[in-house]
Amino acid sequence: MSTASPKGLFISFEGIDGAGKSSHIAGLAQAFRDQGRVVTLTREPGGTPLAEKLRALMLHDAMDPLTEALIAFAARRDHLVQVIEPALARGEVVISDRFTDATFAYQGAGRGFDWNQLSVLERMAQTGTALQADLVSSFMREPDMTLWFDLPAEVAAVRLATARVPDRFEAQPGEFFARVAQGYAQRAEAAPQRFVRVDANTCREAVWEQIAQAVVAKGWLSSAAESKA
Ligand SMILES: Nc1ncnc2c1ncn2[C@@H]1O[C@H](COP(=O)(O)OP(=O)(O)OP(=O)(O)O)[C@@H](O)[C@H]1O
Ligand SMILES: Cc1cn([C@H]2C[C@H](O)[C@@H](COP(=O)(O)O)O2)c(=O)[nH]c1=O
16 A cells, blocks of 8 residues: 555635535535545635735725735635645645635726736746645746636625625625636636636536535546545
8 A cells, every 4th residue: 555645736716705605515525525535614814813814904994006906816826835835845725715716806806906017926926835846946936726606796695695794895896706707717718628617507416516526527526525525
């Protein structure tokens, strides 16, 4: 029997607020654990003590789009260095509720911040963090798979209406979320090898089936996961 540790896997969940990511993130983590993998479950903005402080600022304090983008990437850099890279180097499965696609969708498409400048910040924040010796210093960390919950903004608004007290993003009007959804579509089109579009406008069981199918198709989970809706 091989004693080599499995290769680390990095999976992100994305989508507009209220798209329905939360319960499936926990479900996917459990499916990996059931099949013997160690899982680091985390989120952005956040995931470290410093990044959680930055999250509180981003979600509750007024600021301009550049400040918002810089805070998102500062939090991400700390998160990568302190949590994501060490977990991947240990061979764990890292599942993050949001990553950089959210910055392109919210600060880029939503707020109107320049997409090319975001790409520069992305490269700065996500390069030179990897701990694995086989990754060259110019390697830019990105998720191995991004599960994008695609849901019309008006459906998400109905789902969120009674769910909780809105933060600074959730309080935005429908047009903002329509732009954010468009931003996600643009990111997905640019990286089809990484993105999996999940039709989130359906029941929870059907959403889980799409997630399980995508992960099983990669050979990361056995087909037993597909029946655990
Ligand atoms: N498939 C579904 N059909 C109907 N309602 C759903 C579905 N999935 C989730 N919901 C409900 O929609 C609301 C938002 O779901 P959830 O909090 O999981 O979204 P989210 O993507 O994690 O949102 P956020 O990113 O803002 O935290 C909750 O009230 C949840 O119960
Ligand atoms: C990573 C990231 C997130 N956001 C926004 C998106 C959401 O409205 C909140 C996070 O809240 P959630 O309930 O945990 O989804 O932050 C953003 O604007 N930019 C980002 O980079």
